[in-house]
Amino acid sequence: MKYMMTYDLMESMRNTNQWLGSTARAMASYPAMAMTANPFMEWVGAWGEVTERAFSRMVVRPDWNIPVQTAADGTDQIVTIDTVLEKPFGNLIHFDVGGRDDMKRRVLLVAPMSGHYATLVKKTVISLLPDCEVFVTDWHNARDIPVSAGKFDVEDYTLYLVEFMKTLGPDLHIIAVCQPAPLTLAAVAYLAEENPDAQPRSMTLIGGPIDPDANPTAVTEFGHSVSMGQLESAMIQRVGFKFKGVGRKVYPGLLQLSSFISMNRELHTKAFRDQIIATAKGEASDHDKHNEFYDEYLAVMDMPAEFYLSTVERVFKNRDIARNAFVVAGKPVDIGKITTVAVKVVEGEKDDISAPGQCLAALALMTGLPDAKKASHLEPGAGHYGIFAGAKWRKNIRPLVLAFIDANAGDDRVTVRKAADAAPAATTVAKRNSAPSNVTPITPKAKTRKSAAT
Template identity: 65%
Template sequence: MHNMFAYDFMETFRVTNQWLGASAKAFGAYPVHGLVANPAFQMISAWGEVAERAYGRMVAKPDWNINTVVAEDGRDHVVQIEKVVERDFGDLIRFKVLGRPEKERRVLIVAPMSGHYATLLRTTVASLLTDCEVWITDWHNARDIPVSAGKFDIEDYARYLIDFMRELGPETNVLAVCQPVPLTLAAVSWLAQYEPESQPKSMTLIGGPVDPDAEPTEVTDFGRRVTMGQLEKLVIQRVGFKYAGAGRVVYPGLLQLSSFISMNAEMHAKAFADQILRVAKGEGGDHDKHNRFYDEYLAVMDMTAEFYLSTVERIFKNREIARNVFSIDGKPVDMSKVTSVGTMIVEGEKDDISAPGQCVAAIDLLSNLPEKHKRVHLEPGAGHYGIFAGKAWRNNIRPLVLDFMDDAAGRAHKDRSSHVREGKRNHNETPRKPSGGMITIPV
């Protein structure tokens, strides 16, 4: 399956459906149809509008749309996005608030490379920007990276994180969301072991698979069943002729999207059927709830094949992070070397992507980190997205994370929720298992 034609076939299918949508939208909107009292024309036009937008979004990188922030002076301050470090496979970008005194908290958000762009964390960035100086890893779409740029696997990913942390300095508070959690843990441990002067002040690990076997899910079960050879043959393709990365071996974003949608196919089908009806009745809007969600959800990016396969093999199958046997460039990474980096673990009670137990496994790996530097929070009733972008994040988790960062920096701390205890987890109920799916790296 390692050929460009499979990749180009998927792209041809997408472009064809986008064209059909545009054609149906134009046909249904002919003025002459207004002479016939038949709602079929409105339905045709509505279907076309929804289809054209959906298939067009699959190859468009969403905008950040973070333009201003209200500061303590009550004024709107312009947010300027700056590239601090530029690399082939990803940049370190800063959201600089102009005209506002610099905040004490310096936060590096490590975004997932798991099928969606870093803009998936837009609301997380916006919520922290009012109280922090914020940087984020902005990973590039593999289809746009020439083959001449070389490979990019999980060791390369960890090296990028190490370089970004060096760039920002030891006062940085690192916050990793889901897929990058184990690699962030490894990068911080590497710095603690080999360059302690560059290690960050704290790290907050949110819903990530440090030990995928701690609480098995459908994703981890699948990883045990399928062999690496089967996985490579099933999902890996070469980028087609249309893009700058032509010939690069990738796990295509469109293939990942089909996997995402298959996990909740009925829900997505109903959402689009309802949206077509709303558009036909003139109730759909360019920025309505449906479009805000699916404009981001459908915008997928290709991952390099070596990154995807090495993640499955080394993180999920061999459990190198969980067993503390991970290495970078042949140098072993010993997580027990972390002795002063404050660490907070956040899990959602009903997280069906990275189940409770998978992320908190980091606490046992940090065996020489004093208990006073550890925090574990289990958010009652929260699913995966809620712990970094939803109501639970805004109202409960975010204040705790900010207080934790202040503690790590030695600033005055605030009272904590009863759900947070030093080095201990707080949940009693059995976590809900995911409803199924294919071979996706959790977001």
């Protein structure tokens, strides 16, 4: 009950600050306040407007707001969001451009479950839509998931990705953004052994902590500085009475947000001070650069406690992925079993969350993958957010990713006939070292959007 009370206390504090901002804005807008020139009231109103907006955004799920797409004939086509697969902790969604035939490039964008909604990758989706059929993992806010839905940890996350890939079929290209990169790698390795025909054609890992110790950051050091008991005691709370997930243990989004802000406190303080000044001068707008960024940045979601704790313990502390010792549902996952999926790693030179080298470690783990199917790119001057959104993504990284997808669009994967399994080991090795005559190419099954949804 103590944790439930602290959860409700945080929500009460947020609600109070929102109310204070709203009250200040309302007071400053009274006609009587304009009877005499009083710059102070203008500043009070500006502070109230910025404060109210900031604290109200923290509990609002952002809209995707995908703009219309222009077809080849010059007509504007509306983008609708279809749910391909619905699950308790997250859905597989598809951005359907009306009136357009299915694109040859089919991309599954794996969004982070790191305190923000999947809309964090909205700009990535917008940039890919003109050239790709885009699917996204749309994770749910844990505060809205009843306790009866059960747990959700890193193994469950991995199995969700496996199911999503099976649903979409092998004619698929994966782009994992930041936090899910290690688990996406594990999911593809899981498929490599359990269902190789369902593997995607390519996988692009963007700024993810495959090996956090390869180049430690403040995030890595924090993970090593506390014990799991301390972390659970300090960070985990139970959802309060206001939400459907009442009683569920979570890592609250408000705590995550406070951690994010504390890492760059001076930068955020200056941004809000400048916005208050701009509002007082009448220079701010609903869709200016500040509001566009912070409307998304401040909208946070709770993570299931099991997922948060198991991520810290198994990805950061024990380095299960980096040591190739990850286990899913009691089955060891061998990343070396990935032999046909082309892999590209993208990192940012100035990434302070997942520093250069952390994601690059993935290539060394894939001992069974030919070097010709491995690629990497380090974007000069790019921070963590810039490697999947913004000018550097649009102008430099996106074209490279699309070119990599096209270069690996053909299905050159092969499967060994069962007869080869019965051959003597020495004979099998000899055949592998020569041009094999007992292999046949896998022909991918054509899938329509309708069949994928079923």
